[in-house]
Amino acid sequence: MTAMDVEHVITDAxxxxxxxxxxxxDYSCDELMTLLGRVGRNAGPAVVVSLYYEGLLDRHHAVVVVPDVWSGVEFPLVALERSDWRALFAFAGYTHNGRRRGRPRLPRTLYRGADEAHRDGWSWTDDRAQADWFTDRSIHREPGRVWRATVEPWRLLARITEGRGESEYVVDTDGLTITPAV
Known part of the structure; x- marks a missing residue:
């Protein structure tokens, strides 16, 4: 029996x-992606983390699925706790566009456009203009600004440049020094 043999289309997470x-x-990575797409982008993380904690998430699928559901969900750190994302990204290993890669060897200067309350979010970019664009989004309670951090390689969880046309690094910011960019 494969996951696609189900009697009806499942749209509820x-x-x-x-x-x-x-x-x-049994399901392929493509089949899992199809199933996740049917429940909606904001429900994907709950499905994936449930599979992970039950020991049913294949590591090869995680390499593709974890960064994809991160990138697809509107607010990743609302969808799951940081500890859950940390576990999922550790399981998948460092990826670049859904492929396993070695982490960069040198620290990266990265930027984030956000208000003060969200400066320690995990979506960062090496593109200052992109960070500027995010400061002007209407989702902020207070005016946004560009934040800067020098990020050690061990904090880099994934690199995502395909899909949404953004230059994103997923960064574990716990304990990271984050300052206003000048």
Missing amino acids: GELIDYLLDDQP
Whole structure:
């Protein structure tokens, strides 16, 4: 039985989690991506983290799926706790556009456009103009600004440049020194 043999199309995340955990069907990475797409981009992280904690997320699938659901969800750090994302990215290993890669060897100067309350989010860029664009988004409670950090390679969880046309680094910011960019 494969995951695509299900009798009806599952569009509810809870139902998909139950199905995958209870029936444990075989599925390819492409099939998992299709199933995740059917429940909606904001539900994907809950499905993936459930599979991970139940020991049912294949590491080869994680390399593709983890950065994809991160990039797809509107607010990743609202969808899952930082500890859950940290576990998922550690399991997948450092990836660049859904492919396993070695981490960069040198620190990176990265930028983030956000208000003060969200300066320690995990989506960063090496493109200052892109960070500037994010400061002007209407989602901020207060005016946004560009933040700067020198990021050690061990903090880099993924590099995502395909899909949304952005130059994103996913960065574990816990304990990171973040300052206003000048």
